[in-house]
Amino acid sequence: MSVGHINKIITPPVKIDPINQPVQGDQKTAEKGEVNFGQVLADAVKQIDSLQKEADDKITGLVLGEGVSTHTAMMALEKADIAFQLMNQVRSKIVRAYEEIMRTQV
Template sequence: MKIQGLSNIVSQSINKLDDNSKNKINFGEFLDQQLSKVNSLQKQDEDYKKMLAIGEVDNIHNAMIATEKADLALQLTLSIENKLMDAYKEIMRMQI
């Protein structure tokens, strides 16, 4: 398994967004795609936890990696949400 840094993943997503500019992907669709990826990581983590509870996991490392991936993706999503909310509040405080 190839381990990438978070900055590599973000830059790859931005590059994909630049590549998809020909397809006219909008910001809402981009967020929807990324949230579905986070959701799939969360579901994969839940599946590993269920398999671990009933003793079907042969390699516990894969379960731990799935848990960490899901946790990091959720933390990043929450950080982005907080930054977006802060930006929205700042815009709403602006006087016209």
């Protein structure tokens, strides 16, 4: 049983370049090399809120017949849903880390 033809199908892994840009946040702190965790978290929540509002507007436009396609509305809805799920996972990890720190004996 020859498996040589399988090697022709499999492609080698692609190298992903590292991120060279700072996370969008306060530009003053990014220039200094400092990152304010609270500000980054607040910015992320604002972005997710704007995605939720955009999805609501698209769904409303679809229902009212304002020329919004079903595809556009569903894409906005899924984008907002995925962003919310990510935020929820990050929140869970932060809570678990906090609980672990609080259990640490000094």
